[in-house]
Amino acid sequence: MEGIRPGLAPQIQRGDIIVGGKNFGTGSSREMAPRGLQAAGVSAVIAESFARIFFRNCINVGLAPVECADSGLIEEGQQVSIDLATGIVTIVDTGQQLEAVPLPQEVGEILTAGGMENYLAAKFTGAHS
Helix, strand or coil: CCCCCCCCHHHCCCCCEEEECCCECCCCCCCHHHHHHHHHCCCEEEECCECHHHHHHHHHHCCEEEECCCHHHCCCCCCEEEECCCCEEEECCCCEEEECCCCCHHHHHHHHHCCHHHHHHHHHHHHCC
């Protein structure tokens, strides 16, 4: 992100949300990109659209990808809250609500578990107990 937003990395705090535009994550075919964001403290990415493999990799590592056509209305520094089940993104500072694509229940469960590995481990361990 240094090329488009110099100095961002040291400013990220745990729980921050990255807001992007169209086709966010293009060119990233490995899980390292969403894992890097997650390791920096990012809890979700809101974007107008995602590169499909990046979207899937976010889910796999437990980083919430939120597809919101109006992501450009969110300004840097604004606090937002996300309801993954309903797809409502609220700009807390203004109260404005944006419609995002709701994530299916199972995807929400994967994210809650902390990613696909944890989700499957819990599912199969629970199935045999």
